[in-house]
Amino acid sequence: xxxxxxxxxxxxxxxxxSLPSTALWIKHDDLASPVYGGNKVRKLxxxxxxxLARRAERVVTIGxxxxxxxxxxGIFGKSLGLDVAAVVLRQKATAHVxxxxxxxxxxxxxxxxATSYAQAAVLLAAxxxxxxxxIPVGGSNRVGTLGFVLAASELAEQVRRGELPEPDLxxxxxxxGGTVAGLLAGLAQEKLRTRVLGVTxxxxxxxxxxxxxxxxxxxxxxELRRSVxxxxxxxxxxxxxxxxxxSPEGERATAQAATVGxxxxxxxxxxxxxxxxxxxxxxxxxxxxxxxxxxxxxMEPLLxxxxxxxALSAKxxxxxxx
Numbered sequence: 001x002x003x004x005x006x007x008x009x010x011x012x013x014x015x016x017x018s019l020p021s022t023a024l025w026i027k028h029d030d031l032a033s034p035v036y037g038g039n040k041v042r043k044l045x046x047x048x049x050x051x052l053a054r055r056a057e058r059v060v061t062i063g064x065x066x067x068x069x070x071x072x073x074g075i076f077g078k079s080l081g082l083d084v085a086a087v088v089l090r091q092k093a094t095a096h097v098x099x100x101x102x103x104x105x106x107x108x109x110x111x112x113x114a115t116s117y118a119q120a121a122v123l124l125a126a127x128x129x130x131x132x133x134x135i136p137v138g139g140s141n142r143v144g145t146l147g148f149v150l151a152a153s154e155l156a157e158q159v160r161r162g163e164l165p166e167p168d169l170x171x172x173x174x175x176x177g178g179t180v181a182g183l184l185a186g187l188a189q190e191k192l193r194t195r196v197l198g199v200t201x202x203x204x205x206x207x208x209x210x211x212x213x214x215x216x217x218x219x220x221x222x223e224l225r226r227s228v229x230x231x232x233x234x235x236x237x238x239x240x241x242x243x244x245x246x247s248p249e250g251e252r253a254t255a256q257a258a259t260v261g262x263x264x265x266x267x268x269x270x271x272x273x274x275x276x277x278x279x280x281x282x283x284x285x286x287x288x289x290x291x292x293x294x295x296x297x298x299m300e301p302l303l304x305x306x307x308x309x310x311a312l313s314a315k316x317x318x319x320x321x322x
Contacts, residue, residue, distance in 0.1 A: 001045070002045050002048060002049035002052070003045050004032075004033055004035075004041050004044060004045055004048075004076050005033050005037075005041045005042060005045065006031070006032065006033065007032070007154055008154045008157070008158060009027060009028050009029050009031055009032055010028045010031065011027050011028070011155075011158055011164045011289070012025065012026050012028065013025055014026055014260050014262075014290075016259060016260055017256060017259075017260060017277065019281070019283060021283035021286075022279070022282075022283050022284075022285055022286060022287070022288060023165075023286065023287050023288070024276060024280050024288050024290065025164050025167065025287060025288065025289045025290070026262065026289070026290050026291075026292055027155065027170075027289055027290070027291045027292060028292055029041075029151075029291060029292055029293055030263075030292045030293070030294055030295055030296035030297075031296060032295075033295075033297065034297055035075060035297055035301075036071065036072050036075050036076075036295050036297050036302070037294075037296055037297050038068055038072065038293050038294050038295035039148075039179045039291075039293035040068055040072035040073070040138075040139060041072065041076070042147030042151055042182075043138075043139035043140070043144035043145070043147045043148070043178055044072060044073060044076050044139060044144070044147075045147050046143050046144055047135050047143055047144045047147075048080060048082070050133075050143050051077075051133040051135075052080065054133060056082065056131075056133035057082065057083065057131075058082065058083040058084075058085065058127075058131065058132040058133065059073065059077055059082050059083070059084050059085070059133045059134075059135055060084075060086065060087070060124060060127040060128065060133070060134055060135070061073050061084070061085075061086050061087075061134070061136070061137070061139075062086060062088075062089070062120055062124060062136070062137050063088060063137055063138070064088065064089055064090070064091035064097075064243070065088045065089065065090065065091040065097055065100075065101060065319045065320060066091050066094070066096060066098065066099075066100040066101060067086070067088065067091075067100070068100065068295065069137070069138050069139055069176075070086040070088065070109065070111075071100050071103055071104055071107070071109075072295075073086065073109075073135060073139070074086070074104055074107040074108065074109035075302070078108060084107075084108070084109050084110070085109065085111075085112060085127060085132065086104070086109055086111055087113075087120045088101075088111050088112065088113060088114065088316075088319060089114055089115075089120060089319065090115070090319045090320075090321050091243075091244050091319065091320065091321070092243075092244035092245055092320075092321055092322075093320035093321060093322060094244075094266070096265060096266075097244070097320060098309050098320060099299060099303065101312065101316060101320075102303055102306035102307060102308075102309065103299065103302040103303055105306060105307055105312075106302060106303055106304060106305045106307075107302065113313075113315040113316055113318070113319055115318075115319075136176070138175055138176025138177070138178055139176070139178060140178030140179075140181070140211065140215065141178070141215075142215065142219065144178050145178040145181050145215045145216075145219055146182065146219060147178075147182060148178060148179050148181070148182020148185075148186065149185045149186040149189065149219050150182075150186065151182060151183065151186060152182065152183050152185070152186020152187045152189070152190060152192075153186055153189070153190055155186075155192075155289075156186075156187075156190035156192055159192070164287070165286075165287045166192055166193065166287070167194045167285075167287045167288060167289035168193075168195065168285035168286055168287050168288065169194065169195050169196070169197055169279060169285045169287075169288045169289070170183060170187075170195070170196045170289045170290075170291055171197045171199065171272055171273075171275055171276040171279065171288060171289070171290050171291065172196065172197070172198060172199070172272060172291040172293065173198075173199050173201045173268040173269060173271065173293055174198030174199055174200045174201065174202075174209065174212060174234060175201055175202045175208065175268060176202070176208060176211070177208050177209070177211040177212030177215055178212075178215060179291070180198040180212045180216070180232070181211075181212045181214075181215035181216040181218075181219065182219065183196050184196050184212075184216040184228045184229075184231060184232055185216050185219035185220045185224075185228060186219075187231065188220055188224045188227055188228045188231070189220065189224070194231070194289075195231045196232050196233070197233045197234075197235065197275060197279070198212060198232065198235075199235055199238050199271055199272040199275045200234060200235065200238075200239055201238070201239060201243060201267060201268050201271050201272070202243045203242055203243055205239065209234050212234075213229055213232065216228045216229065216232070217229070235275060237275070238250065238271040238274050238275050239271070240271070243267065244266070244267050245266070246266035246270070247266075247270070247271060247274070249270075249271070249274040250264070250266055250270030250271045250273075250274050251266075251270065252274065253270050253271075253273040253274035253277055254266075254270045254273075256273075256277060257270075257273055263294070263296060264294065265294050268293060268294065269292065269293060269294045272290065272291075272293075273290055276288055276290040
């Protein structure tokens with residue numbers, strides 16, 4: 001089985017942010033790989049294994065301009081000798097987003113600008129028709145989602161070994177849906193009582209929330225489908241202005257996370273961590289596990305040979321919106 005990650009990823013009690021009524025734990029998927037961590041690694045284990053099994057030489061994917069998924073696909077695809085292209089769409093301009101674009105180019109990823117989802121679909125279809133293996137946004141199809149079914153099994157084993165108590169609730173960002181779906185399916189298969197709070201961070205929220213539910217059902221037997229969905233809770237309360245925009249709650253969560261050595265981003269993890277802190281404050285669960293999905297690997301090695309921001313093409317720069 002192909003594996004880019006170092007598993008199991010560690011769990012840790014965040015005692016300083018816990019309360020007598022509720023303990024806050026963290027699952028460090030940021031440490032999944034020393035090259036580039038985060039939740040994309042587990043999905044790409046399965047997706048790129050499937051690409052090789054299908055004798056693919058090229059892959060094509062899609063994401064926002066500064067997509068972590070696009071960068072991770074390029075890094076790990078390149079390590080297998082695959083050519084990687086990505087159709088990219090508009091995203092709010094931040095230093096983090098532009099660094100990701102520069103790192104993409106340094107990895108040799110072909111970035112294909114698209115100004116709409118309709119145009120993106122046409123560009124993707126042309127690449128797939130020419131023989132490229134298609135990886136959907138966030139790596140969230142059934143193949144990629146199975147990586148997080150295995151992650152839930154990994155967590156169950158850590159509970160059995162006594163590394164942490166069985167969580168009452170896992171808090172995780174809900175973007176393309178695969179991470180949430182895989183955890184739901186895996187928890188049900190492992191017969192853990194743990195529920196999942198998906199913190200919506202992307203629009204259109206209703207579409208992606210439905211996708212997460214559908215993926216979860218695809219990854220379990222018919223008998224488990226109802227119980228899988230019963231353990232899912234979704235909140236849109238932390239979305240703020242929308243995808244890519246910082247929020248006041250996220251900024252406060254970022255400051256609190258920094259006190260325990262955890263780095264967050266404005267798009268995904270700050271909003272999920274804000275939700276986790278609020279659930280701790282409510283005190284209704286005994287043990288809450290925040291699943292950390294942002295890479296903590298250093299960016300500097302990925303920027304070796306990268307173009308300066310001023311050297312980015314006009315079409316790419318136009319996708320970085322104020």
